Amino acid sequence: MTLSTNQITRLSVGVAILLIALKAFALGASGSVSILASLADSSLDLIASLATFFAVRWAAAPADADHRYGHGKGESMAALVHAGLVFASAVFIGWEALHRMFDPRPVTGGPWAVGVVVISIVVTALLVWLQTRSVKASGSIAVAADRAHYTADLASNAVVLIGVVSGAFLAAPGLDAAAGLVVAVWLFWGAFGVLKGAGDQLLDREASDADRIALTNAVLSDPRVGGVHQLRTRMSGSRIIAQMHIDLDRTLSFEASHDIVVAAEDRVKAAFPGADVLIHADPRGPATPAVPVSPLA
Known part of the structure; x- marks a missing residue:
């Protein structure tokens, strides 16, 4: 099944809303800094997915008297917004993780938190698979940027799972904070890749x-x-x-x-x-x- 860019951007927004609701519940039940990091990331996912949703539609508009080459670079602008939000998320998560490493707090509600993270991994993996098929069919840089972020989310959710299990079942809340720091570094690196791709288009880099x-x-x-x-x-x-x-x-x-x-x-x-x-x-x-x-x- 291959979804159009319009369909995949709508699905991305829906997934972001679902993940925010699940992670907000898990945060309230556990107090995990890893869950907090993941919730902040999903909140920015929603903003970025909304930017992609509107950018894809604007970029698809035909050329006009003021834009003789069309509106395709609107996707690159959305990718820049995406990268900026991810950078901000990485800084916030990194700061919170460092604070919790020096001031560890217990993680409660472990089973609920673990269940939410597992569901997040499954839902995100399905979205990334559908986005990959859409990118192959359309070549959309905005959808590719959205996919890059959700791909990073897959890895970060795995790290969050380790952190939650460590904090809730191994009585090692410091590992939970360390997991949050790993997520921050991973997000920063992913944002750099998105920024480079958008910058290449905006600066008219040659095609491959x-x-x-x-x-x-x-x-x-x-x-x-x-x-x-x-x-x-x-x-x-x-x-x-x-x-x-x-x-x-x-x-x-x-x-x-x-x-x-x-x-x-x-x-x-x-x-x-x-x-x-x-x-x-x-x-x-x-x-x-x-x-x-x-x-x-």
Whole structure:
């Protein structure tokens, strides 16, 4: 089952709300700093998922007079918000964990806390699986950023589970605080990856080598195209924007050259749906001497 970007963002918001409710209950029952860390993370998940929900819809809007390249970079903006919220969450959790390491507090209600964490792991794993399928189908950077956070949540929930079990059943609340600190470091690292991906798009980093090779091969599949040069690419959301020059036989008519260029653009759009392609034709082969023209002719 593959969900659309709109469907997967709605599901992400619903999962965040469910996890917040479960973890708030577990925190009240246990007082665990690991649960507190996970609850703070899920609260920011909700904000980030809402940002993704609206960004995906805005990014899907067609190009207009003010945004000739479309609105795809709205997804990158949402990813930046996502990264900032995760950074804030990591700082808060790290500070609280360090405080609890020097001032340990007992963890109560262990069975309830463990049950909530196990349910959180199962629900999050299902969401990540669905997001992965959606990203493969759509290439959405906003959904990919949301998936990166929930993937980190999987690992952090496993650490939280260790912390809760240690604090509730092994009488070692210090380990619970240490688990919260591990979650903070993990979130910080995940946020850095999301920030880099969003920054690459906003700063017009070239598309991946694999995409550039596939794009070039699509153009060169016509034997009349002698070569590709001055290739420039960038991403706008999941849409690739490409400009290039191609070499064509200088004896071709203007109309024939135009038809070859249009066919090349169509092949690129078939390989990269929604692509924005601009191709300039350059004559190749030995140049013929220019014939002087009299200004009075």
